[in-house]
Amino acid sequence: MNFQEPTLTVIGDEIVALLRTTAGYAFLTRSFDGGTSWSRPEPTDMPASSHHVLRLSTGEVLVTYGDLTSRFSDHRDTVGRIVTDPHGGWDGHPDVALYDSGHPDQANPSSAEVSPGRFLTLGFDVRNATVVGVVTEIRDGMLSVL
Secondary structure (H helix, E strand, O other): OOOOEEEEEOOOEEEEEEEOOOOOOOOEEEEEEOOEEEEEOOOOOOOEEEEEEEOOOOOOOEEEEEEOOOOOOOOOOOOEEEOOOOOOOOOOOOOOOOOOOOOEEEEEEOOEEOOOOOOEEEEEEEOEEEEEEEEEEOOOOOEOOO
């Protein structure tokens, strides 16, 4: 297994790295000393490819990624989840399908919190050769597409 494409996020006094792997799901590792040393990478339940992690104004995090499973479609859909306690485990949070271009090469999302609880996630649509934006918000503790 290889670790690839890390996403670093500062959460309080720790740095969290979400790592893409060749194992088909992301791993999580943490540093409590400014990045000098790291915890042993642990698997998550996210079948993530090309992910992005955004620390929110609430202290939660929004994770968006290309889903490597076929649970939403036969393609690598862009999905998202809200991790309510990023200092704890990142497993078990519901994923929400954000966008399906109908093409297997999709994801590489990037998100911004445009107002408290409202987010813009950008991705790409290979078939249409364009950038796609999806607006979401938190409703009842879950991510919801508007």
